[in-house]
Amino acid sequence: MSTSSISLGLGLGGGKSATSSGRPAGGGGASFTNQYSASLDGTNDMVIYNATANGVNSGKTALGTFTGSMSFALWFKQSGGVYESLVSSRHSAWSTSGVSGNKLTAADGVQGKFDIDIAFGTTLRAFVYDSSSRTLLNLSAGSVTHNAWNFVAYVFDQSAGTHVVYVGDESTAPSVGSTLSNSSTMEDFASGFNVGDGQQATFEGLVDEFAIFDGKALSSSEVATIWNSGKAFDYSSDASLNPVGFFRMGDDDGGIGTSISNSGSGSDSADAINGASFVSGAGNTPGN
C-alpha cells in the first residue's frame, strides 16, 4: 500500500483535498473533504465503539437499541489476508479480557450476533446469528476487489424480514450482493461495534466513512446516494438520512489523536486502538 502514514498522536500538515460531497462549489457552509482514512495493520489495530461496561474505552452512550430496522455503510480497501473481519457487533455480556467482545463462537460462551468478513480478498460474507433456530446464517454477500476501494451497505429491514448487502466500488454503483430472508434483529449493535475485528483475523488495509443507522432500513436509492459516485458522502447535505453514527476516520479530528469524532446524531466518539493510524494521500481515500 502506498501510504502517507502518520502514527496517531503526531501532527499532520494539512494539504487540501478535493471536495467530494458532490455539492456545488460555493454552496455555503464549510466545504466537505475526505482527506483521511484509518489504516489497520492486520495484527490487532481496530476501530471500536464500546458501549458496554467492560474493556478499554467502555461506557459509550449506546447509538440506539437496534431492535428494529438498521443499516450501516462504509468504504474499505483491503491489502492483505485470507480471512479478515471487517465489521462486527459487540455483546453486552462480554466481560473477559481482550477487546473483541463480539466473537460468534466465543470461548467464554458469549454468543455474538453479527460479523462481516472478507474471504480470500474477493468474497464478502456476512454472518447473522438467528436466536430462534440457534444457528449462524451465512450470507455470501458479493464480490469485492482486493487492494481497491469497495463500498458496502448492510440493510436489515424488519418489516420486510430481510438482510440485504449492497456492494460497489469507486466506479461501480452498489448493487445487491446478497439477500437473506430472516427477521433476526441486530441488537448487539447497542453494545457498540468493531471495525477491523471480529471472528476472523483482524483487517489489514484502510477503512473510511463508517455510518450506522438505527431504526432505518436504507432504500436502494438511499444506498446509491451514499455511494455518491464513488466518493465520500456528506450526510449533512441530506437530513433525511441522519445516521446515529458517522465516523470519518480522521477528517473531523485533523488526522491526529486516537479519538474519532461522531458526525452523526450521536454524541460519543469511536476510538482507534492498538496503533491504528490515519493516512492521507493518493489512493488512501475513496475517490481520491
Place this chain on the structure above:
Amino acid sequence: MSRKYVIIDASEVSAVDFNEVLETSPTTLRYSLDGSQTFVKYEGETPSFLEGKTQYSHSEILTILAGEDWTDPIR
C-alpha cells in the same frame, strides 16, 4: 518508521510498559487461542523489557498470526 513485533508469554504482560508499545492497554492485547501468548509492537528503539526477544517484521508476524495457534476462522 517500520513497526517491530514481539511475541511474549501471557505471564509477561505485567512487565509491559504501555507507554512504550503501540497497544492501548493490557485489555486490548490479542492472545493466542490457548491464551498462553500475546504480542506487542513498537516503533523506534526496542523497549528495555523486550530486549533479547525475537523481533518480527510486519509480514513475519502476519504469517504467524494466520496460523492455527492464533486464528480459528469460520471457513
